[in-house]
Amino acid sequence: MNPILRTVILALLACVGCSMSATASAEPIAVTLQPQQVAKRTWFFQGDAGMASLANRGFMSNAGFVVTDEGVVVFDALGTPALGEAMVAAIRRVTPAPIVRVVVSHYHADHVYGLQALKRAGAQIWAHRLADDYFTSGVAAQRLEQRRRDLHPWVDEHTRIERPDVRLDASTEFKLGGVTFRIVYSGGAHAPDDVLMLVVEERVLFAGDLVFAGRVPFVGTADSRGWLRALDVIIPMKPLVVVPGHGPASHDVERDLALTRDYLAHLRATMGKAVADLDTFDEAYARTDWSRFASLPAFDAANRINAYGTYLLMEQEALKDRRP
Numbered sequence: 001m002n003p004i005l006r007t008v009i010l011a012l013l014a015c016v017g018c019s020m021s022a023t024a025s026a027e028p029i030a031v032t033l034q035p036q037q038v039a040k041r042t043w044f045f046q047g048d049a050g051m052a053s054l055a056n057r058g059f060m061s062n063a064g065f066v067v068t069d070e071g072v073v074v075f076d077a078l079g080t081p082a083l084g085e086a087m088v089a090a091i092r093r094v095t096p097a098p099i100v101r102v103v104v105s106h107y108h109a110d111h112v113y114g115l116q117a118l119k120r121a122g123a124q125i126w127a128h129r130l131a132d133d134y135f136t137s138g139v140a141a142q143r144l145e146q147r148r149r150d151l152h153p154w155v156d157e158h159t160r161i162e163r164p165d166v167r168l169d170a171s172t173e174f175k176l177g178g179v180t181f182r183i184v185y186s187g188g189a190h191a192p193d194d195v196l197m198l199v200v201e202e203r204v205l206f207a208g209d210l211v212f213a214g215r216v217p218f219v220g221t222a223d224s225r226g227w228l229r230a231l232d233v234i235i236p237m238k239p240l241v242v243v244p245g246h247g248p249a250s251h252d253v254e255r256d257l258a259l260t261r262d263y264l265a266h267l268r269a270t271m272g273k274a275v276a277d278l279d280t281f282d283e284a285y286a287r288t289d290w291s292r293f294a295s296l297p298a299f300d301a302a303n304r305i306n307a308y309g310t311y312l313l314m315e316q317e318a319l320k321d322r323r324p
Helices: 003-025 081-094 115-120 129-136 139-150 224-237 253-276 281-287 299-322
Strands: 042-045 063-068 071-075 099-103 124-128 166-168 172-176 179-185 195-199 204-212 241-246
Touching (some): 063 081, 063 179, 071 081, 099 115, 115 124, 124 129, 129 139, 204 224, 224 253, 241 253, 253 281, 253 299, 281 299
Parallel strands (some): 071 099, 124 166
Antiparallel strands (some): 042 063, 063 071, 179 195, 195 204
C-alpha cells in the first residue's frame, strides 16, 4: 500500500475510534422542560429553532397538553425518549390527573420519539391511519438509524417508535372532562397523515407542522399544493392561539399563517417557472430572490432542500397536467 495513503487511512481510523469512544462514554443527562400556559387548561413545550442536533438534544419541535376534569390529553411527543420522560414529569408538576391520550400530528421523528415514555405513563396513542405508511415504507427504520448515529446518546439502541393504538380514518371529535377536542385531518400536506387538534372551548389550535412560526418551514418533498389547501381550513376555525409544530405560540394567527403560506407560494411560483422554462435547478436556485426569508432561523439548513423538493414536485405536477 502507498505509505502516504496508509498514513491517511490510519489517521482516519484513529479519529473514528476517538469519536466512537467519546460517544460511548457520553451519558444522557436529565432533561427538564418548562411548559408555557396559553389558556386556562392548555400548555405547550417550545423547542429550539433550527434542525435537530446534539446542541439542542433533539429538542426542536413543539408539543402540548390539555388538563381536563377526567385526565390529560397530549398533542405530540417530541424527538427523544428523554424529552418524552421530561414531558411526563412536567405534566405531573401541573396536575396529578392521569395521562389518558396522546394525539400525534404526524409520524416524523421529531414528533414521535418520546411516545414510549407517554405510553408507559398510560396514554393511548391516536393518529391517522396513513401513519402506518411511515413503517411499511421503510422510512421509520432509516430515520431511526440516522438519529441513533447523529443524536446518540439521546437516541440509542433502546429507542423504539410506538405505533398508534387508534387509527383515524377522517376528522373526528371527542369530549373528555368538560372539554371538546376536534381532530381535523388535513387531507395530506406536510405529511400524508397530518392532523390538527382544536381545543374548542378555549379556541387553541395545535397545528403540527402545518404552521411554522418565526422560522423557515421544512417542506422537503411535501405536497405544497395540499398544504396550502390545508391552511385555508384553519381560517374558518377562528383560533385565538395557534401552537405550531415549530416556533413560539401564535397570538397573531393571521400573520403566522401568512408566513407559512407566502413561503410555500414563493417556492411553488419560482420553482414552477423554472420547470416551465426548462431551467436546471441550480440555475433557478441561484437566480431566485430569497431575501424575504434568508434571515429566518433554519433558512440555511432547510431552504435549498425545500426548493429542490418543490422543483421535483413541480416537474411531477407538470407531467400530470400534460396527460390527456
